Amino acid sequence: MSFLRPVRSIRLKIGLVFGVTFFLGFAGAATYVFNRVKDVLIQQETRALTDRAARLSERTSVYPLVIPLPERGEMLALWYTTGRFTKRLYQSPRFPGLNENNTSAAVAQSDTFQLARFVRNTDDGYGRLTTVVGRSNRPLARQLQQIGWLLAITLLMSMSLSGLGAWWLSGWLLRPLRAIIESARSVNRAEQATPIPTPNTGDELQELAGTINDMLARIRQAVDTQHHFFAAASHELRTPLSILRTEIEVAQREDITDRERRFLASQLAELRRLSRLVDDLLAMSQLRAGTLQLRPEAIELDDLTLLLIERYHNPINQRQLYLSVRLDDTALSLTIIADQDKLTNVLLNLLDNAVKYAVPNTQLDLSILQQNESIVWALTNQTNALVPDPNRLAREFYQADARHDGYGLGLWISHQIVRLMGGTLTVAASDGWFRAEVCFERQ
Known part of the structure; x- marks a missing residue:
């Protein structure tokens, strides 16, 4: 649950929305820019290749036959056409197939090559000279790929930076709200409706x-x-x-x-x-x-318990219960500091609950033991009452079994009184057993 809480926070939502919005906007802009750059580069490559074909065509002569040599990485093909007769004047090795009967200037793609055709009339006016220049389009594709990767990396970095920036900015903007939440939590823990700090933000x-x-x-x-x-x-x-x-x-x-x-x-x-x-x-x-007055004093917990058992003897017998008492013989003293009247009410309430909810003809186990530097008063009984959540017994007006008398205040009051006296009261229930423990520091 601690992991799910930040996932649902406003701060993370703002960061995600800002990051996704920036990603979509930047992705659209990057795609547009990439396509425009691609078109420009292709147009430049096409124009350069067409100009190259025109220059090579101007340097070519049929009578006398003069054929310029292509540069490194280029492919060249020449055709002379007169009437219905076509003659190939020159063709570079591994030159891709091309329709030499095309009579207009054009650019074509063939395998991994880009070809530019230039057609002009010969100087004598009796024929046409077709010049085709080809270059590999891999450098252009590699350049476009590098630009694409650069845009993608820039997109990811920008999205990350924008998300982190939105995270930090939202945290700074929501800092007063976080202070309000923490103050409200402290109010809830202290059960006091004290004012929370008011930020002077004007918003x-x-x-x-x-x-x-x-x-x-x-x-x-x-x-x-x-x-x-x-x-x-x-x-x-x-x-x-x-x-x-x-x-x-x-x-x-x-x-x-x-x-x-x-x-x-x-x-x-x-x-x-x-x-x-x-x-x-x-x-x-x-x-x-917060007006309950306590009068703490030294109390022999074993002596007080034996007096209460003697006082509560008749109800135990009426319910046909058997009480087993175990005192810690190894402890030098079972003395605690508490308010005797309030502690008597707490222990009587625990005894009353144990007798009330215990199964008849069963045994109540009461023990007072020393554990490290603490004295633990524990009472265990068998019960048929269902206690799905023992922690709820510490709430006021809660009853695990509404068929019995009571208003659900006893355990809550006992918890609060023991807490004020510096001790702890814990209850547990499992497999038909109910156990209550009162723990104080040993004096």
């Missing part, structure tokens, strides 16, 4: 940057409004929900019927579920706004 790029900044300002305003709404709504809902939960828990201790007790238990379960949603929305709002 469409400056207008584009200004338009994008206006759009980002509106997005920033909408995001801030959303964060404020989530935070305010969560704070406002937490108090009445806490009151309702307390009142229902007190009512359960009263002398009531079994039917009423089941009804209150159902309502209490729904209130707890709604309270978790409110807490998640508040955490998401704080994470998005």
Whole structure:
């Protein structure tokens, strides 16, 4: 994909279009110039050969018989015609065949020779003298070939230089656009709608940057409004929900019927579920706004895990699951630096997901190991839930299996909290297994 990206770039398209356009234009012009030069050279060669035939004819005499000798590389043939009688006066060796009965001056091609015929009346007026001079057309063809190769090489070099020039020029012209793209990418990575630099070019790029900044300002305003709404709504809902939960828990201790007790238990379960949603929305709002407060401290990860397992013992038994815990006996210490309350929520969320999606009557494998300078907390469970893309689990409001309760915020919040505490949270799924790993630096 990294190779395909430059192929689709505007810069390369401009270079290709400019190069192809220049190639077609220069090729047409070169073809025209070559044909014109070819015609001129042929005309010059024809004129020179015709003049040569005329001069040799003037130097030829029948009575007395005088025949001029041809130059090196020339071929000569002479005919004397009187009435119906034709006599060959002279013919060079290997002279090509020619119709000596032609009575007009002409130029003809024969094999690799160019022939010029000149006809004049003899001095006594009783006959006609036909002079034919021939020269090899290979020098002319070689000269034309050299001109053709020169034009072709010039065409290729010019096309290459024009393409490179267009590449450089387009890169220089699109440099502000590249700065806008890089700034937009940094905005996307940082999840912040900060303004991008506006080039002072006075063209469409400056207008584009200004338009994008206006759009980002509106997005920033909408995001801030959303964060404020989530935070305010969560704070406002937490108090009445806490009151309702307390009142229902007190009512359960009263002398009531079994039917009423089941009804209150159902309502209490729904209130707890709604309270978790409110807490998640508040955490998401704080994470998005960057206002989540952390209180880092030294934590014995093994002790904290054992306390959480004891706290989560009943749900594990209700799902008929078996928990296997493995601690690294070779590690001198399993201490990390983190916010204990936030880390407790993260580990409880991972335990809750493992219990929720695990196959009944299977084993949960929990391990805390030291790997180099890191402490890795890992939890593995067997599952029937399909997870086509485990990386999508780190997105908010995404659920791999919509049949289970939840809103798809737990893993996203856990990822963000662990990242803020200086650790990493990774998940993997394959062949009916799901594994979550939390990694911190060892203290």
